[in-house]
Amino acid sequence: xxPATRATATTSLSLLDALESEAIHVIREVVAELxxxxxxxxxxxxxxxxxxxxxxxxAPAPVPFPLLHxxxxxxxxxxxxxxxxxxxxxxxxxxxxxxxxxxxxxxLRERADGTRNPLQTRPLLDAIEAGKxxxxxxxxxxxxxxARAKERIFSLRDExxxxxxxxxxxxxxxxxNGRHRPGEHVRVFPLSNWTELDVWRYIARENIELPSLYxxxxxDVFDRDGMLLAxxxxxxxxxxxxxxxxxxxKVRYRTVGDMSCTGAVESIxxxxxxxxxxxxxxxxxxxxxxxxxxxxxxxxxxDRKKEGYF
Amino acid sequence: MATATLDTTTTLLRIATAGSVxxxxxxxxxxxxxxxxxxxxxxxxxxxxxxxxxGHEGTDLALLTDGLRAEREQGITIDVAYRYFAxxxxxxxxxxxxxxxxxxxxxxTGASTAxxxxxxxxxRKGLLEQTRRHLAVxxxxxxxxxxxxxxxxxxxxxxxxxxxxxxxxxRTAATTLGVAHVHAVPVSALLGDNVVxxxxxxPWYGGPSLLELLEQLPSSDTSDDAAPFRLAVQHVVRPQSxxxxxxDYRGYAGQVAAGVVRPGDEVVVLPGGRRTTVAGIxxxxxxxxxxxxxxxxFAPQSVTIRLADDIDVARGDLLxxxxxxxxxxxxxxxxxxxxxxxxxxxxxxxLLKHGTxxxxxxxxxxxxxxxxxxxxxxxxxxxxxLTLNDLGRVTLRLAAPVPxxxxxxxxxxxxxxxxxxxxxxxxxxxxxxxx
Numbered sequence: 001x002x003p004a005t006r007a008t009a010t011t012s013l014s015l016l017d018a019l020e021s022e023a024i025h026v027i028r029e030v031v032a033e034l035x036x037x038x039x040x041x042x043x044x045x046x047x048x049x050x051x052x053x054x055x056x057x058x059a060p061a062p063v064p065f066p067l068l069h070x071x072x073x074x075x076x077x078x079x080x081x082x083x084x085x086x087x088x089x090x091x092x093x094x095x096x097x098x099x100x101x102x103x104x105x106x107x108l109r110e111r112a113d114g115t116r117n118p119l120q121t122r123p124l125l126d127a128i129e130a131g132k133x134x135x136x137x138x139x140x141x142x143x144x145x146x147a148r149a150k151e152r153i154f155s156l157r158d159e160x161x162x163x164x165x166x167x168x169x170x171x172x173x174x175x176x177n178g179r180h181r182p183g184e185h186v187r188v189f190p191l192s193n194w195t196e197l198d199v200w201r202y203i204a205r206e207n208i209e210l211p212s213l214y215x216x217x218x219x220d221v222f223d224r225d226g227m228l229l230a231x232x233x234x235x236x237x238x239x240x241x242x243x244x245x246x247x248x249x250k251v252r253y254r255t256v257g258d259m260s261c262t263g264a265v266e267s268i269x270x271x272x273x274x275x276x277x278x279x280x281x282x283x284x285x286x287x288x289x290x291x292x293x294x295x296x297x298x299x300x301x302x303d304r305k306k307e308g309y310f
Numbered sequence: 311m312a313t314a315t316l317d318t319t320t321t322l323l324r325i326a327t328a329g330s331v332x333x334x335x336x337x338x339x340x341x342x343x344x345x346x347x348x349x350x351x352x353x354x355x356x357x358x359x360x361x362x363x364x365g366h367e368g369t370d371l372a373l374l375t376d377g378l379r380a381e382r383e384q385g386i387t388i389d390v391a392y393r394y395f396a397x398x399x400x401x402x403x404x405x406x407x408x409x410x411x412x413x414x415x416x417x418x419t420g421a422s423t424a425x426x427x428x429x430x431x432x433x434r435k436g437l438l439e440q441t442r443r444h445l446a447v448x449x450x451x452x453x454x455x456x457x458x459x460x461x462x463x464x465x466x467x468x469x470x471x472x473x474x475x476x477x478x479x480x481r482t483a484a485t486t487l488g489v490a491h492v493h494a495v496p497v498s499a500l501l502g503d504n505v506v507x508x509x510x511x512x513p514w515y516g517g518p519s520l521l522e523l524l525e526q527l528p529s530s531d532t533s534d535d536a537a538p539f540r541l542a543v544q545h546v547v548r549p550q551s552x553x554x555x556x557x558d559y560r561g562y563a564g565q566v567a568a569g570v571v572r573p574g575d576e577v578v579v580l581p582g583g584r585r586t587t588v589a590g591i592x593x594x595x596x597x598x599x600x601x602x603x604x605x606x607x608f609a610p611q612s613v614t615i616r617l618a619d620d621i622d623v624a625r626g627d628l629l630x631x632x633x634x635x636x637x638x639x640x641x642x643x644x645x646x647x648x649x650x651x652x653x654x655x656x657x658x659x660x661l662l663k664h665g666t667x668x669x670x671x672x673x674x675x676x677x678x679x680x681x682x683x684x685x686x687x688x689x690x691x692x693x694x695x696l697t698l699n700d701l702g703r704v705t706l707r708l709a710a711p712v713p714x715x716x717x718x719x720x721x722x723x724x725x726x727x728x729x730x731x732x733x734x735x736x737x738x739x740x741x742x743x744x745x
Contacts, residue, residue, distance in 0.1 A: 059594035179734025288352030
């Protein structure tokens, strides 16, 4: 049933080594073939891992592209501090596109539900256009969400930043096609084949520093739509039930997006090994546990991606 | 604790699904995810809610995989979706490919990187034209293993005769097409028989369940140390600043496409043909650890190679074992899976991407289409042009020599893309002929 064992030796790459090797290959292809790449860096774990891989891809030379962050204005202060520190340490230029600027001058309007995640698309597309970026690295993983599961590693976007899931380029072997017409750009997802658990195992193996809120800490939280939101300037309990649920809890974050729609999870994970064990045992997906914006409709992510969101 | 959870022994297996519409592919994948406990409770809640809203009797596991609006509305799979699941010692990337004829290009996409194609066959219908097409695609792309899941055996009363006759048809087809290893498993995706757990309903079947089989098959992230070394140069690493010890550093970054390389090995730089030896092999980790070189690198590791002589090497060059290197050529005979919306006519000029090199190419001749029943290159069907999803044989003339080699011998260096020079569309998956 199986082929006869060859007389020659074979050597296998472990899962993490295979994923690392594939991501480095992708990052190098982009730098070689696309004129102006930029890496979306939020200070979250996926973008931190992506930057770590970029450092590895070009060592001992520096990372040959800048960083871009779309700041919703509702981000966690410790994550922003981490973001700035990391850019300084690696001497990389960090460009920040601020949703707040757009709201202040009327180009965007605050939504009734207070979430700013969908508002990021316009500043992102403007920043891509202003920077004339032809390739934009994103930390998106296919295991995150059903629309993301359909993404190619190289994903062509039209001049409006739109994704057309029905008309994607075939992606064959490890031959990536980054050709595009003027005005179009390519979104690139080097972590496509990683799962949340792979990311955490890699963080553990590589000893990668993360913002502290990925580990358990005490925080005032309240219940909303089955999620634990942090009490703070961007999320206040609105109803009597929400007010009654306010309490101090041992929590950590699985994702660190916009504070107004990112939920915390109860946790006792103090170290990276604790987190790996916790993720290995969890019964709730990362986005299911923590993202209110994906719950708006069955195709919320798909609809936002078509508009130009990641 | 760290050692227990780091689990460095885990390997990665890449799977692509194929099969005709309504053979139950989405259900099988849903069942595989569900029974291997890879579906988390919030995903399952969502699927149960939608199943109930639509008036389905049970939980429709196909809803786990159809992610796009149009897919859920039409109940079909439009584009490849990638799924991830794991058992104790193996992680799986599953490319869930559509069955519609019009989306065969997505099956080619999924199969090009696959270690295994799982091909669905409806036990009531047996081998269909689309089954044959997918088997042919797997054969052409040289996917090392094909596992045929003979589905809906519950609807043929768990008939061993029915299974045996389909398995026999498959073996005949596989042998004709040159598929190296084919395995058949009787399953019921709907009920879960022989998908993850072995079934009591098929006592006549003594083999492994589908998942057990997938756990045993070899992964292509395993290098074949006997294959000659190949590495396409992606990027020249030249820091020119920073730490003193790296001021004059010059290395050639790339992913080992085949074989093993060690310091001191003689290599040839293609297409130029200059020979030199490997002075050192680096990764970020080896440099950080202060190592002079790694002892070796093997496929598919991403590394940076330093050479003993200061010769001109650039992106697009191929480093190859000097003792066994391909001969660069401007004339290529190849099999194409045509993926473009517009037909291919002779004399068309396109771009050919091989490894990290892209050159202009002209289609000199279309020898004909492949007969999907045999894939026999000696018996081509006449064709003036190739249209979407055709598999055909062509002769290409390249603007510059490229070190191609037969796909049958080297999956990485025998493959290429054809690209539309105007809009950048990927037009074809190409496989160099010859053995």
